[in-house]
Amino acid sequence: METLATLNTLNDLLIGDNILEQMSVSKLVEKIIEKKEGILTDSGAISVKTGKYTGRSPKDKYIVKDEMTEHKVDWGNVNQPISSKAFLQLYGKVINYLKKKNELFVFKGYAGADPEYRLPIQVITEFAWHNLFAQQLFIRPTEGELSNHTAEFTVLFAPKFKADPDIDGVRSETFIIISFEHRIVLIGGTEYAGEVKKSIFSVMNFLLPEKEIFPMHCSANVGNDDDVTLFFGLSGTGKTTLSNDPNRRLIGDDEHAWSQKGVFNIEGGCYAKCIHLSKEKEPQIYNAISYGSVLENVVIDEHTRIPDFDDGRLTENTRAAYPLHHISNIVQPSLAGHPKTIIFLTADAFGVLPPIAKLTKEQAMYHFLSGYTSKMAGTERGVTKPEATFSACYGAPFLPLPPTKYAEMLGERIDRYDVDVYLVNTGWTGGPYGVGKRIELMFTRAMIQAAIHGDLKDIPTFKENIFGFHIPISVPNVPSKLLKPENTWNDQQLYKESAKQLAQKFRLNFEKFGGVHLHIKELGGPIE
Known part of the structure; x- marks a missing residue:
């Protein structure tokens, strides 16, 4: 041989x-x-096209x-x-x-x-x-x-x-x-x-x-009090956008590891999805795309060399690659302490998940293993209506070991470091995609700020009766009506039916994790 x-x-x-x-x-x-592999844009970034394959x-x-x-x-x-x-x-x-x-x-x-x-x-x-x-x-x-x-x-x-x-x-x-x-x-x-x-x-x-180091597909940042927050989520859920906070220092936007000492970035740069990128909504990312950055499959004006971030004719998966030092408020080197807060991000196109919910350890492990978000109509060929997507540990394509190994490492650390875990829906409210509307970014930011700063610790919660979520009755600077999903739907019976259908998808997906302790399935998942 x-x-x-x-x-x-x-x-x-x-x-x-x-x-x-x-x-x-x-x-x-x-x-x-x-x-002739690429051209310069007006900002000095290099623009390239990847040809036949515009994604993994x-x-x-x-x-x-x-x-x-x-x-x-x-x-x-x-x-x-x-x-x-x-x-x-x-x-x-x-x-x-x-x-x-x-x-x-x-x-x-x-x-x-x-x-x-x-x-x-x-x-x-x-x-x-x-x-x-x-x-x-x-x-x-x-x-x-x-x-x-x-x-x-x-x-x-x-x-x-x-x-x-x-x-x-x-x-x-x-x-x-x-x-x-x-x-x-x-x-x-x-x-x-x-x-x-x-x-x-x-x-x-x-x-x-x-x-015994826990690798994670997540972004991370840290506040002035050394309070580290992790953001898990699949593509399109807002992981990069929400971790780029002008009031917090960025550790990294995509890949981290959690050792006995704390969190460290695996990378030295960012690979941001930039479809519909705007200076107004995401100034840090927009300004980071400067000399030496690489723009993949972004349509560039032939004469001005200005990128059109709203043009998805080459692909919806347009990307910008830039080093961390292109972001002004970063941690150097990319190391920090143990997380105090974990945020699971999901873009629920069915419009039934709450915009924020506090998770128990069992729920955290359940939803980490589930790794739920939804594909929207039009984003992929053949997708004509929202489709539930489950990717274990919010990164199944990159996990060589059984997902339960990573989930066990998460659960152990939640216990050891007394971490607060929240599920945040950056998707739809008031109905599914095409009927309801996307939850406004300013409300999502307000909810995340409240979670990070501990403002939700003393606010009472109510238990939602389909998924078993613990939802705060109020969040500073967020309309109370928004917090209870069924109140935002015109047809509450239709909401319940839609929520039950999504809950069943969770249950069917979770059946593949046969080796998971029964209490994770019973206490973490949708209520039967």
Whole structure:
């Protein structure tokens, strides 16, 4: 059987004259323009298009099944197995392909802001703009750190290399393969840069629990009193928007870990969804898109070079990648203490969940495992009405281990650090999508501020009788009518029927978590 030693290795690849290592942002920008990979916008950001794939390709993601992973990984539709033989075959092909390139770009850095737990990585790319993306999203080493840097995981990104499904053991031309034994991520057949970011996040989700560190798909910020808040939520729920608070310092917008010392950011940058981005509603994100940032699939005016963030003709999944230091009020380095508050964000297009509810530990574990939000009509081909979407731990595509492992780590920390947990609905009220209206951002912000500042601790709650939520009877600066969902519907009977239908979807989804303690299911889920 072939091994890495019998194939052309990384060392063979990295000794050529075509290697451009650790280039500055300015030099990478020059290369991108010279190679016609992208154009400059009016703010100095680089605008690129990712072609056929404008989002992740989850059906083309694999983990090598070997002695290290066979009995640890939660195999299935998310974590698809691939043999070592197939991986090594593709690895050799990708190495040979990249060796023939006139230029290859190498970034060396870290995943993990805590020096005790960080992972040294290197990202080798065919495109200059992908290397700029890596430099903006991961943690850059100092000169001293770079001199002692030895990569423990390598990403090989060859977007123009296409696999042959008939002989390479994969489903299509596209592949994202993680080998934990060989510490390599192979990416080919797609130009979407988010695959790099999320592959390393998947790696961290496998490695960190072995050190009793809880990896989390969440944003995080901290107040002047060192009060840390975590925001969990799927795409479109407001995770990035709500964690960017001018009165609090940002730790990070997407990936964190919780150790015995506290919370640390896994990344050194932000990858914000920017469809309908405006300076008025999200000034910090808008202003962060400056020189050195990367805009993916955003429509740019040909003459003025001004982005049109409302134009989704290329994709609704338009993205902006920028380093954390483009945000003015951040924590440097991206480390903080233990969280006092956790917010679960959901965009409920059925309009039945309350805008805010206090969760017990059992409810927190239940809703963490459920990871609910809803797809809206028109956002994906074939979606004509709201659809319930469940993604375990608010990040199922990036979890190599069983979701219950991460939920147990959450529950243990809620107990140990006496954390308050709230469910916040940033979706619809007064009826479903198309009938009701989206909950206003200023009310959502007011509710979150009240939760973070402890203003809800002394406010009585009432128990909602379908999901069992504990809803505050009032929240400062929020209309009381808004707090009880059924009061915002014209037809309260229709509200009850809709709520019961969604509750049943929760129950059916939760059946897959067979190993969960019964009290989590009984005390955390909808009332039978």
